[in-house]
Amino acid sequence: MKRSTMLAGLLLSGSLALTACSGNATDAAKGNSAGPGGPAATGGTVQVLANAGFSHLDPVRGFDGGVNNFYRLIYRTLTTQGAAPGADGTKIVPDLATDTGKPSDGGKTWTFTLKDGVAFETGAPITSADVKFGVSRAWDPEIGIGSPYAKQIIAAPASYQGPYKTGELPSIETPDAKTVVFHLKKPYADFGSVVAQNTFVPVPKGSGAGTELDSKPIASGPYKVSAYKPGASLTLVRNDKWDVKTDSVRAAKPDGFQWTFGLDPATIDERMIAGQGTDANAIAGTIQAASVARIQTPQLKQRTLSGLGGCTTYMGLNTTKKPLDDVRVRQAINLAVNKQTVRDAVGGSTLADLATSIQPPTIVGRTDYNPYPSQDGKGDVEAARKLLTEAGHAGGFTFTLDTRAQPKMQAMAVAIQQALEPLKIAVKINIIDTSTYYEVIGTPSQQHDAAITGWCPDWPSGATFLPPLFDGRNITAKGNSNLAQLNDPGVNKKIDEIAAMKDVTAANTAYGELDQQIMKLAPMVPLLYEKVLMVVGSNIAGAYLHDGFSGGIDLVSVGLTDAGK
Amino acid sequence: MSTTPTLLEVEEVGAPTSGPPTSTQRILTRLVHDKAAVLCLAFLLIVVLMAAFAPLITKLSGWGPYEFDSSAVNSALGGVPHGSLGGISGEHWFGVEPQNGRDLFARIVYGARVSITIALSATVLTGILGVVLGMLAGFYRGWVDQLISRVMDFLMAFPALIFMIAILSSLPAGNRPVLLVLVISAFGWPYLARVIRGQTMTLANREFVEAARASGAKDLALVFREILPNLRSSIIVMSTLAVPGYIGTEAGLSFLGVGVTPPTASWGQMISSSVSWYSVDPMFFAIPGAFLFLTVLSLTVLGDKIRSVIDAGEAA
Numbered sequence: 001m002k003r004s005t006m007l008a009g010l011l012l013s014g015s016l017a018l019t020a021c022s023g024n025a026t027d028a029a030k031g032n033s034a035g036p037g038g039p040a041a042t043g044g045t046v047q048v049l050a051n052a053g054f055s056h057l058d059p060v061r062g063f064d065g066g067v068n069n070f071y072r073l074i075y076r077t078l079t080t081q082g083a084a085p086g087a088d089g090t091k092i093v094p095d096l097a098t099d100t101g102k103p104s105d106g107g108k109t110w111t112f113t114l115k116d117g118v119a120f121e122t123g124a125p126i127t128s129a130d131v132k133f134g135v136s137r138a139w140d141p142e143i144g145i146g147s148p149y150a151k152q153i154i155a156a157p158a159s160y161q162g163p164y165k166t167g168e169l170p171s172i173e174t175p176d177a178k179t180v181v182f183h184l185k186k187p188y189a190d191f192g193s194v195v196a197q198n199t200f201v202p203v204p205k206g207s208g209a210g211t212e213l214d215s216k217p218i219a220s221g222p223y224k225v226s227a228y229k230p231g232a233s234l235t236l237v238r239n240d241k242w243d244v245k246t247d248s249v250r251a252a253k254p255d256g257f258q259w260t261f262g263l264d265p266a267t268i269d270e271r272m273i274a275g276q277g278t279d280a281n282a283i284a285g286t287i288q289a290a291s292v293a294r295i296q297t298p299q300l301k302q303r304t305l306s307g308l309g310g311c312t313t314y315m316g317l318n319t320t321k322k323p324l325d326d327v328r329v330r331q332a333i334n335l336a337v338n339k340q341t342v343r344d345a346v347g348g349s350t351l352a353d354l355a356t357s358i359q360p361p362t363i364v365g366r367t368d369y370n371p372y373p374s375q376d377g378k379g380d381v382e383a384a385r386k387l388l389t390e391a392g393h394a395g396g397f398t399f400t401l402d403t404r405a406q407p408k409m410q411a412m413a414v415a416i417q418q419a420l421e422p423l424k425i426a427v428k429i430n431i432i433d434t435s436t437y438y439e440v441i442g443t444p445s446q447q448h449d450a451a452i453t454g455w456c457p458d459w460p461s462g463a464t465f466l467p468p469l470f471d472g473r474n475i476t477a478k479g480n481s482n483l484a485q486l487n488d489p490g491v492n493k494k495i496d497e498i499a500a501m502k503d504v505t506a507a508n509t510a511y512g513e514l515d516q517q518i519m520k521l522a523p524m525v526p527l528l529y530e531k532v533l534m535v536v537g538s539n540i541a542g543a544y545l546h547d548g549f550s551g552g553i554d555l556v557s558v559g560l561t562d563a564g565k
Numbered sequence: 566m567s568t569t570p571t572l573l574e575v576e577e578v579g580a581p582t583s584g585p586p587t588s589t590q591r592i593l594t595r596l597v598h599d600k601a602a603v604l605c606l607a608f609l610l611i612v613v614l615m616a617a618f619a620p621l622i623t624k625l626s627g628w629g630p631y632e633f634d635s636s637a638v639n640s641a642l643g644g645v646p647h648g649s650l651g652g653i654s655g656e657h658w659f660g661v662e663p664q665n666g667r668d669l670f671a672r673i674v675y676g677a678r679v680s681i682t683i684a685l686s687a688t689v690l691t692g693i694l695g696v697v698l699g700m701l702a703g704f705y706r707g708w709v710d711q712l713i714s715r716v717m718d719f720l721m722a723f724p725a726l727i728f729m730i731a732i733l734s735s736l737p738a739g740n741r742p743v744l745l746v747l748v749i750s751a752f753g754w755p756y757l758a759r760v761i762r763g764q765t766m767t768l769a770n771r772e773f774v775e776a777a778r779a780s781g782a783k784d785l786a787l788v789f790r791e792i793l794p795n796l797r798s799s800i801i802v803m804s805t806l807a808v809p810g811y812i813g814t815e816a817g818l819s820f821l822g823v824g825v826t827p828p829t830a831s832w833g834q835m836i837s838s839s840v841s842w843y844s845v846d847p848m849f850f851a852i853p854g855a856f857l858f859l860t861v862l863s864l865t866v867l868g869d870k871i872r873s874v875i876d877a878g879e880a881a
Contacts, residue, residue, distance in 0.1 A: 289643040290645075290663070290841040290846075291845075293642040344638060345664055414631075429827065429828075
């Protein structure tokens with residue numbers, strides 16, 4: 001349930017930008033030969049230039065593409081995503097556990113066994129009790145604000161409020177120090193993916209109350225936090241209690257990482273393009289649209305990484321408002337929106353692809369189809385007009401489009417406004433402050449007719465994409481993610497059918513079909529699959545974009561070509 | 566008004582035969598003989614005509630201010646305009662906006678509308694508020710003066726810009742131009758009112774006012790027929806010099822994102838969105854920047870010239 005447009009994603013991936021440096025890198029231009037994809041040497045300190053700081057260091061609190069990627073440096077979970085480009089990166093592999101879990105009781109009970117030799121930074125071994133304690137923190141109403149899956153899937157007494165308030169959680173058993181058994185509310189075939197969520201990070205029993213972990217995390221991964229000034233800087237050094245023999249995922253080549261937060265995006269672009277001094281060892285978040293034209297030289301192109309962010313940017317159409325309650329009107333809007341101009345508004349073809357379906361291409365089992373085609377995605381005004389005339393709205397109407405007070409979001413809103421003008425549809429743009437935006441559009445009593453937002457999957461399966469956005473029984477008075485307020489019996493039924501499937505592959509294919517079934521109802525206009533476009537320093541090696549982390553550079557694999565620089 | 570007015574003259578104030586020495590005609594004659602003033606007037610005339618006939622002008626140029634032109638920008642390069650100098654061509658006279666290809670000429674023309682309308686409305690409003698309240702304070706003195714002066718002190722001591730940003734971002738979107746005028750005026754009138762108050766105080770003690778009062782004129786007549794005509798030169802000078810300030814304030818607020826809302830064109834907003842493009846498309850900054858600069862400069866120079874003409878007239 002990760003709500004984030006790539007815009008948020010941009011800031012976040014900004015925080016994934018790495019700068020490598022270790023002292024004076026005077027002849028930084030050397031090392032070009034290897035390029036960002038070359039093998040990384042052991043040692044050196046990777047530095048990160050970022051605009052926004054991390055939301056939380058506490059794994060149960062933070063939940064976005066940026067921190068999820070970062071957490072893998074300091075935390076380990078029972079399973080985790082792979083560390084490789086493409087589909088291998090989104091494959092679930094064992095991490096602390098020896099395998100991806102053994103189901104029993106028809107998939108209602110899952111058993112995991114911990115590896116030998118895994119330890120916290122304190123030297124204390126990681127036991128099943130620590131895993132249980134870490135997970136149970138998710139139920140604490142103040143702490144458990146991150147990934148909701150543990151709470152949704154694992155059985156727990158209704159009154160349970162986490163280990164600090166209520167005590168032990170009876171539905172997680174620890175028969176011995178190496179074994180942990182989860183009892184679920186109902187069978188869940190893909191539970192092996194769920195335990196890769198940050199809520200499954202072990203926390204030493206009894207510690208981590210309140211905001212303790214936000215300032216001083218207890219590391220189980222290859223690095224530990226040595227200094228943290230929120231909003232300014234963060235330093236990671238090696239965790240010598242981490243044993244590489246127990247970890248098949250993390251390369252962890254550099255000796256440390258150094259984040260610098262609060263830099264202006266334009267400044268980051270300038271520094272990355274110039275690549276002077278220590279910045280030669282840098283990687284950066286997605287560049288601004290205005291910088292795209294400047295990175296077209298062969299030297300810079302060699303230092304550029306590009307790929308899909310794995311999210312869908314869309315305009316939700318509130319199906320409870322007139323005249324958007326008429327499916328023909330929603331289809332007409334889908335036909336008429338000029339996705340080309342929307343794409344240009346966010347930075348053109350290098351920064352986004354035109355979206356056609358709800359699920360982005362990185363989702364397993366997705367079908368590539370275009371239910372509302374038009375030439376080059378420029379919108380089919382004639383077909384739209386026909387539908388509107390049929391629906392009795394040939395004379396047009398007015399609707400209010402909620403958007404965030406951010407130049408890029410406003411530009412997208414204006415592009416949509418312009419595209420619907422020939423149909424005499426007057427779009428009133430309602431600009432909402434960034435800090436309250438999701439609160440407003442997630443409150444059905446306050447949201448307007450339409451809103452521009454985005455959605456990223458928590459793991460690349462339709463399970464984390466379609467049900468949160470379109471299950472009619474999930475419409476809540478606050479924090480609602482079903483912006484369309486679609487409550488369609490056919491869709492709800494299909495969601496239940498898929499949830500009951502034992503075979504994960506078949507379920508993913510079925511989600512692809514559900515995508516098409518939902519788009520027939522046109523509760524949203526898929527606008528863009530935004531891309532990441534990063535310039536990295538010339539001394540960076542082992543860098544690739546990880547599909548599982550909103551297209552951020554995989555931090556556990558990145559390193560330096562020459563560690564001595 | 567340096568001549569000692571006789572009773573006869575007082576009754577004739579406002580009559581065309583014996584206009585005050587700082588007559589509009591004399592100011593104009595002096596100004597048209599000043600090269601700088603003529604240049605400024607010519608530029609301002611262009612801007613005002615642009616603002617007034619914006620729809621006609623954009624019909625001629627062929628592109629409206631909100632019309633997208635995807636073919637004018639290079640999508641593969643982040644939306645930078647095709648061609649040199651920000652896409653200046655026969656099609657788009659001032660080039661286009663990056664990322665959406667909106668015609669810069671049309672947006673400059675419509676932006677002039679916003680700037681001029683807001684600045685002039687704010688000037689009129691502050692003029693009325695400043696003159697009325699200033700004269701009230703200066704004429705009646707006592708508690709009226711105390712009250713008005715304290716309000717003025719309060720407003721002038723206020724960190725106006727910060728407060729304007731706070732007010733404008735917390736108010737619902739509504740009618741932004743009207744809100745801008747109200748907010749700018751609320752903080753602008755004390756500067757005029759303070760000068761008017763001082764001048765009213767001196768004028769109220771002058772012989773011709775005493776004489777009018779002795780001959781039975783009512784307060785209202787004294788204020789409007791005796792004092793106000795003598796404040797005319799101050800009002801003209803202060804207002805002319807205030808207009809560029811208000812244009813700058815409007816542009817500044819739009820730059821900070823609390824001015825008029827998109828897609829309405831505004832110079833300040835254009836400058837704000839051009840910031841990140843300065844290296845790849847400097848014209849996007851240069852064109853609205855030049856218009857804003859020249860407008861403010863022209864108004865300032867013109868205001869200065871008017872003041873010196875009036876001062877010279879008073880000295881004569």
